[in-house]
Amino acid sequence: MAKTSKPTFYVTTPIYYVNDVLHIGHAYTTIIADILARAKKLRGCEVFFLTGTDEHGQKIEKAAAEKGLQPKELADRVVVRALDLWKALDISFDFFIRTTMPQHERGVQAVFKMLMDKGDVYKGEYKGWYCVSDENFLAEDVPLEKEGHKVCPDCGKKCILVSEECYFFKLSAYQKPLLDLYDKNPAFVRPPSRMNEVASFVRQGLRDLSITRTTVKWGVPVPGDPKHTIYVWFDALHNYLTGIGYGTDDKNFRRFWPADLHLVGKDILRFHAVFWPAFLMAGGFELPRTVFGHGWWLKDDTKMSKSKGNVLDPYQILKFFGPDPLRYFLVREVPIGLDGNFSHEAFLHRVNSDLANDLGNLVQRTLTMIRNYFQGRIDDPGPELPVDAALRQGFAELKDKAVALYDDYAINKALEEIWAYITSVNKYLAGHEPWKLAKSPSNRPRLGRILFQAAAAIRGICHLLFPVMPSSMSKVWDCLGEAKKPDEELFSEFNFDGFKKGQVIKEPVPLFPRVALKDFLSEGTAPRTPAGPTATTAARKTPAASSATKEQTMDIITYDDFKKMDLKVGLILTAERVPNTDKLLKLEVDLGTEKRQVVAGVGDVYTPEEIIGKKLIMVANLKPAVIRGVESQGMILAAESGGKAIIPFFERDVAPGSKVK
Numbered sequence: 076m077a078k079t080s081k082p083t084f085y086v087t088t089p090i091y092y093v094n095d096v097l098h099i100g101h102a103y104t105t106i107i108a109d110i111l112a113r114a115k116k117l118r119g120c121e122v123f124f125l126t127g128t129d130e131h132g133q134k135i136e137k138a139a140a141e142k143g144l145q146p147k148e149l150a151d152r153v154v155v156r157a158l159d160l161w162k163a164l165d166i167s168f169d170f171f172i173r174t175t176m177p178q179h180e181r182g183v184q185a186v187f188k189m190l191m192d193k194g195d196v197y198k199g200e201y202k203g204w205y206c207v208s209d210e211n212f213l214a215e216d217v218p219l220e221k222e223g224h225k226v227c228p229d230c231g232k233k234c235i236l237v238s239e240e241c242y243f244f245k246l247s248a249y250q251k252p253l254l255d256l257y258d259k260n261p262a263f264v265r266p267p268s269r270m271n272e273v274a275s276f277v278r279q280g281l282r283d284l285s286i287t288r289t290t291v292k293w294g295v296p297v298p299g300d301p302k303h304t305i306y307v308w309f310d311a312l313h314n315y316l317t318g319i320g321y322g323t324d325d326k327n328f329r330r331f332w333p334a335d336l337h338l339v340g341k342d343i344l345r346f347h348a349v350f351w352p353a354f355l356m357a358g359g360f361e362l363p364r365t366v367f368g369h370g371w372w373l374k375d376d377t378k379m380s381k382s383k384g385n386v387l388d389p390y391q392i393l394k395f396f397g398p399d400p401l402r403y404f405l406v407r408e409v410p411i412g413l414d415g416n417f418s419h420e421a422f423l424h425r426v427n428s429d430l431a432n433d434l435g436n437l438v439q440r441t442l443t444m445i446r447n448y449f450q451g452r453i454d455d456p457g458p459e460l461p462v463d464a465a466l467r468q469g470f471a472e473l474k475d476k477a478v479a480l481y482d483d484y485a486i487n488k489a490l491e492e493i494w495a496y497i498t499s500v501n502k503y504l505a506g507h508e509p510w511k512l513a514k515s516p517s518n519r520p521r522l523g524r525i526l527f528q529a530a531a532a533i534r535g536i537c538h539l540l541f542p543v544m545p546s547s548m549s550k551v552w553d554c555l556g557e558a559k560k561p562d563e564e565l566f567s568e569f570n571f572d573g574f575k576k577g578q579v580i581k582e583p584v585p586l587f588p589r590v591a592l593k594d595f596l597s598e599g600t601a602p603r604t605p606a607g608p609t610a611t612t613a614a615r616k617t618p619a620a621s622s623a624t625k626e627q628t629m630d631i632i633t634y635d636d637f638k639k640m641d642l643k644v645g646l647i648l649t650a651e652r653v654p655n656t657d658k659l660l661k662l663e664v665d666l667g668t669e670k671r672q673v674v675a676g677v678g679d680v681y682t683p684e685e686i687i688g689k690k691l692i693m694v695a696n697l698k699p700a701v702i703r704g705v706e707s708q709g710m711i712l713a714a715e716s717g718g719k720a721i722i723p724f725f726e727r728d729v730a731p732g733s734k735v736k
């Protein structure tokens with residue numbers, strides 16, 4: 076039988092310049108590449124994921140000299156930082172290419188020589204305005220300033236007029252072939268708006284490109300003419316060939332070239348969508364399938380950059396949350412092609428609402444119930460009713476959609492679909508109220524089926540979410556008693572009913588930490604887990620002191636003081652979440668003679684559906700207060716436990732409005 080070879084998927088990030096401080100923007104590109112690489116592996120592809128560092132150029136030479144180091148020594152130090160960050164973010168690259176690696180330098184020289192022999196690279200004289208900071212000659216159409224010099228449109232720095240002997244690449248010869256490429260393969264550049272920009276740039280005409288310098292020493296020498304150094308962009312772009320073995324491992328190179336996806340920031344799209352395919356055409360290489368120009372993460376509506384001093388350090392978030400919430404947020408919040416504005420509030424909202432509430436609580440509740448009611452065993456559920464089958468059918472449909480969306484690099488849409496399904500599973504559980512069924516032994520088969528179905532749905536959700544949140548989803552699979560990790564099973568192999576005989580649920584572990592905004596913002600001093608009061612307060616007048624202080628100063632009250640409190644039994648008639656809050660529920664409570672609206676901070680522990688119809692104790696004579704724009708006419712009593720508010724509900728029937736003494 077002939078061995079069928081797997082399809083391949085080759086994805087790259089730009090190689091990051093070692094003189095840059097790695098920030099959320101770099102993390103973003105790399106996270107997207109990692110998610111797509113993991114999703115393709117689950118599709119059965121053989122994947123090669125390449126990232127690395129760009130280590131040549133004048134800026135490195137200068138920065139190293141200032142520190143009294145050799146350029147390579149400086150690069151070695153920075154590379155360690157990059158590798159640490161990628162490890163902290165769970166980045167699963169296959170190879171980390173450095174442009175100072177001998178195999179890269181030899182590969183660049185080989186291509187250069189080949190193009191020179193073909194006549195696509197020739198020696199000439201270049202005169203132009205040069206930005207030292209960006210190592211870039213300015214476009215001819217940048218106007219002269221009053222003082223007679225040009226200013227770099229990218230960084231705003233004064234440029235110098237440079238005239239030097241150099242080698243040119245005959246880019247002008249590739250205008251027509253490039254336009255033909257864009258015509259024939261509209262997906263060569265994505266999103267389509269960026270394709271339009273690129274095509275209109277090329278239509279305006281292309282000049283030959285100077286690709287060497289004599290003023291820069293720190294780089295790859297031109298073969299046979301070592302006073303010339305190959306220009307950083309020509310050098311750097313070829314990492315996509317050398318990183319998979321061009322010139323050193325032909326078998327691997329042939330296996331993975333051409334690249335399926337070059338992920339790049341929109342600012343470097345021109346290099347990748349114009350110069351790069353032209354170099355490749357000249358060298359007789361196949362062309363990459365897609366160059367995806369993603370948007371920027373902005374801070375306060377400006378692009379993050381070292382020079383502007385507004386970079387967000389990923390470690391600020393990692394130290395509170397670990398990698399998964401950041402990975403999730405960056406790809407959920409905006410489609411890959413658009414810009415996003417990073418705000419700590421938006422980040423925290425996503426983490427608390429999507430991750431902790433919707434997903435984390437679902438997992439926690441379901442697993443806890445299976446452990447409490449069935450000693451953790453779920454392999455023998457009762458008969459399946461149509462409503463249960465709908466959950467299975469819903470998952471089958473979800474899987475098709477989500478996989479197709481991953482294939483189309485539409486990660487945010489895949490997550491939207493997955494979250495719609497999570498909501499349906501939460502509704503399924505709330506609608507069946509398993510905690511009520513558990514009270515009567517005759518309901519056990521039904522209870523077993525409902526919990527089995529919910530656990531199966533959770534298992535499927537985690538499988539689909541694995542590419543985005545690999546470490547958390549592996550944890551859930553482990554708690555479900557799975558012997559395998561989620562990525563040991565392909566999307567196509569996944570079986571909704573795949574629980575093994577004897578599979579036992581382990582105690583659920585906390586998945587997503589809850590962090591208060593104030594702790595998050597005062598980073599550095601805040602605890603990892605949220606502390607402090609989560610009382611169901613309606614009218615907390617004074618800011619809470621720390622609980623230790625409160626205990627020390629707690630006053631003794633008289634019986635008369637206590638009698639001033641009007642405590643009554645309340646019946647919860649309706650409950651709904653207060654929009655844009657993490658844990659506030661708006662309740663309508665029947666006090667026997669009247670109905671009250673109360674706002675309670677219990678939405679992280681209870682779902683609205685679950686507490687409707689329950690009876691609790693309410694402080695009925697508390698002065699009304701407005702909480703997040705909603706009036707609260709009283710307060711419900713709850714115990715504070717592990718940072719959560721647990722409501723004491725009445726076990727036996729008691730009339731609403733009964734006095735509590």
Ligand SMILES: [Zn+2]
Nearest residue numbers: 206209227230
């Ligand atoms: Zn500049």
